[in-house]
Amino acid sequence: MAAKAHPVSAPPGHWRKRTPRQELAIFAGWVLGLAFCSWCFQVMTAETIWSFVADAPKQAADIGSRMVPPAWGFTRELLYPLWETLNIATLGTLIGLALATPVAFLAARNTTPSAAFARPLALFVIVASRSINSLIWALLLVAILGPGPLAGVFAIALRSIGFIGKLLYEAIEEIDPTQVEAIEATGASGAQVMAWGVAPQVAPTLAGITVFRWDINIRESTVLGLVGAGGIGVKLEAALGVLAWPKVTMLLILILATVVASEWVSARVRQRLI
Amino acid sequence: MTGAAALAPATWKRPPLIADARLRWALCLGAAAYLVIGIGSLEVNWARLADGFERGGRFVLAFLQPDFTTRWDDIRRGFVESLTMTVTSTAIGVLLSIPVAIGAASNLAPRWIYSLCRGFVAVSRTLNEIIVAILLVAMFGFGPFAGFLTLTFATIGFMAKLLAEDIEEIAPDQLDALRATGAGFLQQLDFGVLSQVMPRLIGLSMYRLDINFRESAVIGIVGAGGVGDTLNTAMDRYEYDSAAAVILIIIAIVFAAEYSSGWLRKRIQ
Numbered sequence: 001m002a003a004k005a006h007p008v009s010a011p012p013g014h015w016r017k018r019t020p021r022q023e024l025a026i027f028a029g030w031v032l033g034l035a036f037c038s039w040c041f042q043v044m045t046a047e048t049i050w051s052f053v054a055d056a057p058k059q060a061a062d063i064g065s066r067m068v069p070p071a072w073g074f075t076r077e078l079l080y081p082l083w084e085t086l087n088i089a090t091l092g093t094l095i096g097l098a099l100a101t102p103v104a105f106l107a108a109r110n111t112t113p114s115a116a117f118a119r120p121l122a123l124f125v126i127v128a129s130r131s132i133n134s135l136i137w138a139l140l141l142v143a144i145l146g147p148g149p150l151a152g153v154f155a156i157a158l159r160s161i162g163f164i165g166k167l168l169y170e171a172i173e174e175i176d177p178t179q180v181e182a183i184e185a186t187g188a189s190g191a192q193v194m195a196w197g198v199a200p201q202v203a204p205t206l207a208g209i210t211v212f213r214w215d216i217n218i219r220e221s222t223v224l225g226l227v228g229a230g231g232i233g234v235k236l237e238a239a240l241g242v243l244a245w246p247k248v249t250m251l252l253i254l255i256l257a258t259v260v261a262s263e264w265v266s267a268r269v270r271q272r273l274i
Numbered sequence: 275m276t277g278a279a280a281l282a283p284a285t286w287k288r289p290p291l292i293a294d295a296r297l298r299w300a301l302c303l304g305a306a307a308y309l310v311i312g313i314g315s316l317e318v319n320w321a322r323l324a325d326g327f328e329r330g331g332r333f334v335l336a337f338l339q340p341d342f343t344t345r346w347d348d349i350r351r352g353f354v355e356s357l358t359m360t361v362t363s364t365a366i367g368v369l370l371s372i373p374v375a376i377g378a379a380s381n382l383a384p385r386w387i388y389s390l391c392r393g394f395v396a397v398s399r400t401l402n403e404i405i406v407a408i409l410l411v412a413m414f415g416f417g418p419f420a421g422f423l424t425l426t427f428a429t430i431g432f433m434a435k436l437l438a439e440d441i442e443e444i445a446p447d448q449l450d451a452l453r454a455t456g457a458g459f460l461q462q463l464d465f466g467v468l469s470q471v472m473p474r475l476i477g478l479s480m481y482r483l484d485i486n487f488r489e490s491a492v493i494g495i496v497g498a499g500g501v502g503d504t505l506n507t508a509m510d511r512y513e514y515d516s517a518a519a520v521i522l523i524i525i526a527i528v529f530a531a532e533y534s535s536g537w538l539r540k541r542i543q
Contacts (some may be wrong), residue, residue: 017465037365044358044418044499052415059413087312131528132521134494135404136502139509140517146322153316200288223404227495240408252405256360259400 066245074250078235082254085231086226089262092156097210100161104168110180111172111198126169129162134220138229142256149230156217156224161211164206171205172198208273215266222255226229232258333514340522345508349520352504356416356490357498363422363490364483365427367394368475373526375437376463378413382441391434398431407493418499425486425493432485436478437471444470480535487531491524 018026105111106120138155145151175198183197225233232255239247275537292298377383377391403424406426449466457465468475494502501520508517 001327033365037362040358040361044362044422048417048419049415053419056413063409063412068392084315087315091312091316126527127532128525131488131525135492135495136505136521137508139495140333140521143509143514144326144333145511146326147317148317150316150318150323189526219402223402226404255402255405256400256474259402263400 004217007148025062034038063245066243067249069246069251070249071244071246072250074247075254078232078251078254081225081232081235082258085217085221085258088149088152088156088229088231089221091215092153092221093160093210093217094215095153096160097164097206098214100164100168101156101160101206103165104172105194105198107165107169107217109128110175110177111194122165122169126162126165129158129160130166131162132159134217135227137225139227142228147228147230152221152224152229153229155229156221159220160213162218164209167209168202168206171202171209175201203274208270211266211269211273215262218262219259222258295484325500333518336514336518339515340519341513342519345410345504345513345516345519348504348507349501349516349523352494352520353502353523355421356487356494356500358503359367359418359422359425359490360483360487363425363429365480366480367426367486368433370426371430371433371437372435372475375441376467378434378438379441381444381446382467391438395431395435398427399435399510400404400451403489403493406495407496407498411497416497416499421490422496423492425489428489429486431483432482433478437475440471440474441467463513477539480538484528484535488524488528 016023026117103122103125106118107118107126109115112119112122135156136149137158141151141155141158145154179201180193180197183193188196221231221233223233223236225231225235226237228234228237232251234252236248236255239251290298290475292301297543374391374394376489378395380388383391406427407421407424410423413486414420416425444467449462452462452466490500490502491505492502494500495506497503505517505520508514508520
């Protein structure tokens, strides 16, 4: 992108950002990209039934008319599932935090006990946890642990390891080494160096990351019930299953309110921390 | 040294995170009470759990011996859907997010357009992809087209928010210089704004491509196409070895994408 080559060949008095050859290359890139995208679109929609798509506005209007008014009275039944959702997110975050901290210390270049063995292993744990969405973790865990909030808690925890672990190990790699050296100079053991040289430097970051992840986890735990992992999503699945659209509206309103509230809490706490 | 030790207390205590002792204790007690109540509300079914351990063992075994071949046609179809969905939704989402981002930048857009675009961004970011997918599947029917729309919608909100923040931080001098030459609004955007935010735009697009792939593996659970559908079916049939194969391929693709996008971002910046 940098303007390395000056447009010497352009006629004087007519300034161009790039040489003709650069412009041609960029144009060719656009054509290829466009061709690739349209090919992808064709492959993707090969089996799409277009009459359903054309029908969408009518469907939307139909569903919309069924969705109002929301079933306000349904709220009373939803308070316990909502509490369960909060528990899934909070306990999941705590377990994730407890598991992610050692993984991050193993993954950080400056604290890992063995760069050849432990570090790649910890990095793999982080990538594996990050690549799988909590809903997929829940799908697997419901099969193993049975339906219920326990599967949800562990799904959230497993997904949080990668997120907290990645951000924490990057923070550990960026700490000020002179403080660590000062602690080492007093003759502190390895664990003491961790506790007094490294941990105080990353503690505020870790608290911020955890609150941030908690906020994301609230959002994700609202839908875990779709695969049977407890919380308010179970009610959503049930309402969708019988096409009880007024109840669905009520659920969506409640979920949105919860997400907005948790975002507000997390933003306030992080402001205080930083 | 010995004289100082006599004056100062013999031990040193780390200053606590929360200075007010009463608040600290209240928080600790509250946290402990919450843990007891929260864990108590989990309703663990121990008999079911004991059953589960046997299944968990089979699951771990499945990961050691994933079965790529038996359901390969389903797996391949799922990944083709997921990948094409990822590419198209990222491309169209990024393209559409640029005007929304310009509208959501307070230094470029008039007040009413600004509020409109910010409102759209807020809605798109608050709605969970799964919930959007459920609604769009109900409207557009099952299949990857609904998934494509879901991911496009989410991409616009994500990109527009981050890009608008970047546009608001550009150096205004370049824009002033362009205005002084008599450049039109589109010319100002091309030479004054886009040229400044381009590296960030490319970096964010790469990041979003990665996120879209991961999300495309999930929305299939609610019928919006992609490999999530394959995975869900495999789990329903108790074919853990096929499910393990799907998950391992997802991890491999995410790993490759993360590695290459990191490499690309390093080269651009």
